[in-house]
Amino acid sequence: MFGTYLRRELVNRRKQSLIISIGMALAIGLVILVNSISGGVQNAQAAVLSSVYGVGTDITIHQAAAAPTAGANPGRFSFGSGTGETSGGTTTLAQSTLTTSRTETVFAATDLDTVKATSGVQAATGTLSLTNMTFNGQLPDQTQTGTTGGTEGTGTAGQPGAEAGGTRPSGGADGAGGSSFDVDNFSVLGLDPSGASVGPLSAVTLATGRLLTAADAGTDTAVLDASYATSASLATGGTIDIGGTTFTIVGTVSSSGSDSETASNVYIPLDVAQTLSSNAGMISNIYVTAASSSGVDSLASALQTALPAATVSTQADLASTVSGSLSTASSLVANLGTWLSIIVLAAAFLIAILFTISGVTRRTREFGTLKAIGWSNRRIVSQVAGESVVQGLIGGVIGIAVGLVGILIVNIVAPTLSGSAAATTAIGGGASGGRSGGGFGAAAKAVATTVTLQAPVTLGIILVAVGLAVLGGLLAGAIGGWRAARLRPAEALRSVG
Amino acid sequence: MYELTNVTKTYNTTKKKIVALDDVTLSIPDGQMVAIQGPTGGGKSTLLQMLGALDRPTSGDVQLGSSTLSKLGDHRLAAIRAKEVGFVFQGFNLIPTLTALENVETALAPLPGSGADRRQRAQDALASVGLGDRLTHLPAELSGGQQQRVAIARALVKRPDVLLADEPTGALDEETRDEIMDLLESFWRDQGLTLIIVTHDSGVARRAERRLHIKGGRVTELAGQPA
Structure with a gap:
C-alpha cells in the first residue's frame, strides 16, 4: 500500500512533485558543480605546489630566516691583490661562490633523523637550498691607476679607479680605466641523490640524460632545470661552474605540470653541496610524506613539538602561498561558490518544506479519513516522509545530471589558471621574503605555473549530493509528517465537514 | 454493545464554551440499526465521533464491548x-x-495480511457493492452514488462490528439515496452489524429500528423508547 499510495501521489500531484524536485535539482547541481570546481582548484594548487615541493609531500619543515650577524655577508666576493690575470692594464677576474640562500636558515641534518623517527612519517628527505653567484669581468689594473686600493673587503666592486697625480687612467674594459663585469646567480639545491620518492625531484619529468642516483653521492655531477639550461645555453654532457668547482651535467628535468619551471635551477648531491658551501652536516628544508593522509595535521603537530625551532607547514598552509588567477579562483569558489550553494540549498529545502506543509494542509481531510479508518500516526508520517524523500531523490538524480553537465561544460571550456608559489622559500613567516625571486643574492625563486582547470567527478561528490537530497526530503517529510500527525481525526474531519 | 455513561464533550472557543454533548447516557445493543437526528450544531457528529473512537469525551465513559474508549x-x-x-461519510x-x-x-493496510489477500478482499468488497467493473477507476471518474458505494466497500471490507454513517445520503439524489440505504440495510441484516446513521433525512431515519434525537447536546428517544 505504501508504495502504491506513494507512486499515485507523485504521479497525480506531479506539479508539486516537479517544483520540489526541480528546486532540489538546481541546488544539488550547484553543490556538485561548486564542489567539483573546488576540487579542480585544489588539484591545480597541488599541481603548482608539487612543482615546488614534489609529489606526495604532505609537510615541509624549515627554519625562518634569521637576521644576519654583524659583519657577515655570505654573498660577498673577495679578491686579493694578486687575484685574476692582468694584461695590458686590465685585470680579468672570475669568481664563483656558493652560499646559503638569504631566505633560508640551515639547521643540523640530525633533525632529519628526528623527523624520520616520528610516528606517522612514511618518508622524509632533507635538502640544502643554496645560491651560486658568479662574478665575471674586467677591471683596470689597480697598480697603473696609482690608487692605493681599498682595504680588502671594503672597496666597491667595479668602482673606477680614482685619478691620482694628474695621470689619466688606462686599461680596464674600455682602455680608459673603465670596468665591465657580469654578476650572475642561480639557485642550487643539494639533495639526497637516492631519495626521489619525496622532495622536489619527485615531481619532475626527465627531459634529457638521467637523474641523480645513489652512485652520484660525493661526485661533482649536476642535473639542471631544462628551462634554465636553455636560457643559460647549457646541455647534458656539458659542464657548469658551481662554487668554483666544475660539475658535469648529467641530465635536465622539467616540471610535470605544464608550462612551469622546477623548484631549483640546479640539483647536486647533498654531501657535495654541504662541502662546497661550508655547511657540513647542515640542511635547510625537510620534505615529509605522512603515512596517512588523514593524519597530516596530527603529524604536523608532533613534528612541531619534536622540532620547536622549526616552522612546520602542511599542504593547506602551502596552498595559501599560491598566487595568481588560481588564487582568485580559489577565493571565488571558497567564498561566492560556497555561499551560493548554501543559499540555494537552503532555498530548496525551504521550498520542499513549505510545499510539503502546504500539501499536508490541503490533504487534511485525506489524512483525517485515513486516521478514521485506523491508520496510525506512524503510518501517516511514514507516508508523508516517504513521498518527500522520493521527491528529494528525484531532485537529487536530476541534480546530479545537471551538475555533471555543468562539470562537462567546465571541462570542455577548460579555463586556464596561472599560479605561482615561492620555491625554496620560507613558508609562513618568511613567505614574503621569498617572493622576490631573482633579486641579487636571493635564492628564492617564484615558480610560475599555468594549469588547465579540470573539475573532477568523485564518488564522494555524488554521495554528498544523494545525501543532501535525502536530507532535504527527510527534513521536509519530518516537518510535514509532524503536521499530519498532529491532526486529530475528529478535528480533521470536522474542519472540512 | 455501546455503553455511554454521563458523557459530556465541551469545546472552548475564544468567546465561549460550547457544550456539544451534555451528560449523555446511552446504551446501544449489538446488531441494532439506530438513526440519530437533530438540528445542525445539536451534537450529532460529536456523538458519532465518540462512538467511532475518533475523540474522547471531556467527562464520562464510552464503552465499546470490553474497551473503555474514553480511557x-x-x-x-x-x-x-x-x-x-x-465509517461512511457524507462527502x-x-x-x-x-x-x-x-x-x-487502504482500510486493510493497518491489518495483518498479504498484499494479494488484501487485493482479493478489496475486489470482493467492491463486487458486493456492484462495482466489480470499476476497480481501476479514480474517484473523479465515478458518480456520487458510485463513490459512496466505494466508501461503503471500504468501510465493510474489514468486516467491522459497527458501521457509523454520517449523513451517508446527504450528497445524493433521492433515487441514489434509496439505493445506498438499501445497500446499507442489506449489509446490516446480512452481517449482523451495529449500524448507526446520523441523518437529517426523516425518510432515511424511518428505516431504522431505533431513532434518537439530539439537541443542545442532550439525547432523547423518539420511538417511545427511553434513551
Whole structure:
C-alpha cells in the first residue's frame, strides 16, 4: 500500500512533485558543480605546489630566516691583490661562490633523523637550498691607476679607479680605466641523490640524460632545470661552474605540470653541496610524506613539538602561498561558490518544506479519513516522509545530471589558471621574503605555473549530493509528517465537514 | 454493545464554551440499526465521533464491548478503528489519487495480511457493492452514488462490528439515496452489524429500528423508547 499510495501521489500531484524536485535539482547541481570546481582548484594548487615541493609531500619543515650577524655577508666576493690575470692594464677576474640562500636558515641534518623517527612519517628527505653567484669581468689594473686600493673587503666592486697625480687612467674594459663585469646567480639545491620518492625531484619529468642516483653521492655531477639550461645555453654532457668547482651535467628535468619551471635551477648531491658551501652536516628544508593522509595535521603537530625551532607547514598552509588567477579562483569558489550553494540549498529545502506543509494542509481531510479508518500516526508520517524523500531523490538524480553537465561544460571550456608559489622559500613567516625571486643574492625563486582547470567527478561528490537530497526530503517529510500527525481525526474531519 | 455513561464533550472557543454533548447516557445493543437526528450544531457528529473512537469525551465513559474508549491512548484507539469500526461519510472522503480498488485497500493496510489477500478482499468488497467493473477507476471518474458505494466497500471490507454513517445520503439524489440505504440495510441484516446513521433525512431515519434525537447536546428517544 505504501508504495502504491506513494507512486499515485507523485504521479497525480506531479506539479508539486516537479517544483520540489526541480528546486532540489538546481541546488544539488550547484553543490556538485561548486564542489567539483573546488576540487579542480585544489588539484591545480597541488599541481603548482608539487612543482615546488614534489609529489606526495604532505609537510615541509624549515627554519625562518634569521637576521644576519654583524659583519657577515655570505654573498660577498673577495679578491686579493694578486687575484685574476692582468694584461695590458686590465685585470680579468672570475669568481664563483656558493652560499646559503638569504631566505633560508640551515639547521643540523640530525633533525632529519628526528623527523624520520616520528610516528606517522612514511618518508622524509632533507635538502640544502643554496645560491651560486658568479662574478665575471674586467677591471683596470689597480697598480697603473696609482690608487692605493681599498682595504680588502671594503672597496666597491667595479668602482673606477680614482685619478691620482694628474695621470689619466688606462686599461680596464674600455682602455680608459673603465670596468665591465657580469654578476650572475642561480639557485642550487643539494639533495639526497637516492631519495626521489619525496622532495622536489619527485615531481619532475626527465627531459634529457638521467637523474641523480645513489652512485652520484660525493661526485661533482649536476642535473639542471631544462628551462634554465636553455636560457643559460647549457646541455647534458656539458659542464657548469658551481662554487668554483666544475660539475658535469648529467641530465635536465622539467616540471610535470605544464608550462612551469622546477623548484631549483640546479640539483647536486647533498654531501657535495654541504662541502662546497661550508655547511657540513647542515640542511635547510625537510620534505615529509605522512603515512596517512588523514593524519597530516596530527603529524604536523608532533613534528612541531619534536622540532620547536622549526616552522612546520602542511599542504593547506602551502596552498595559501599560491598566487595568481588560481588564487582568485580559489577565493571565488571558497567564498561566492560556497555561499551560493548554501543559499540555494537552503532555498530548496525551504521550498520542499513549505510545499510539503502546504500539501499536508490541503490533504487534511485525506489524512483525517485515513486516521478514521485506523491508520496510525506512524503510518501517516511514514507516508508523508516517504513521498518527500522520493521527491528529494528525484531532485537529487536530476541534480546530479545537471551538475555533471555543468562539470562537462567546465571541462570542455577548460579555463586556464596561472599560479605561482615561492620555491625554496620560507613558508609562513618568511613567505614574503621569498617572493622576490631573482633579486641579487636571493635564492628564492617564484615558480610560475599555468594549469588547465579540470573539475573532477568523485564518488564522494555524488554521495554528498544523494545525501543532501535525502536530507532535504527527510527534513521536509519530518516537518510535514509532524503536521499530519498532529491532526486529530475528529478535528480533521470536522474542519472540512 | 455501546455503553455511554454521563458523557459530556465541551469545546472552548475564544468567546465561549460550547457544550456539544451534555451528560449523555446511552446504551446501544449489538446488531441494532439506530438513526440519530437533530438540528445542525445539536451534537450529532460529536456523538458519532465518540462512538467511532475518533475523540474522547471531556467527562464520562464510552464503552465499546470490553474497551473503555474514553480511557485509551491514540494508538489503541487507532487499532480499534482499524478492526472494529467502519465509517461512511457524507462527502465520501475517498483518496482522489487512488483507484476504487486501492481506496478500499487502504482500510486493510493497518491489518495483518498479504498484499494479494488484501487485493482479493478489496475486489470482493467492491463486487458486493456492484462495482466489480470499476476497480481501476479514480474517484473523479465515478458518480456520487458510485463513490459512496466505494466508501461503503471500504468501510465493510474489514468486516467491522459497527458501521457509523454520517449523513451517508446527504450528497445524493433521492433515487441514489434509496439505493445506498438499501445497500446499507442489506449489509446490516446480512452481517449482523451495529449500524448507526446520523441523518437529517426523516425518510432515511424511518428505516431504522431505533431513532434518537439530539439537541443542545442532550439525547432523547423518539420511538417511545427511553434513551
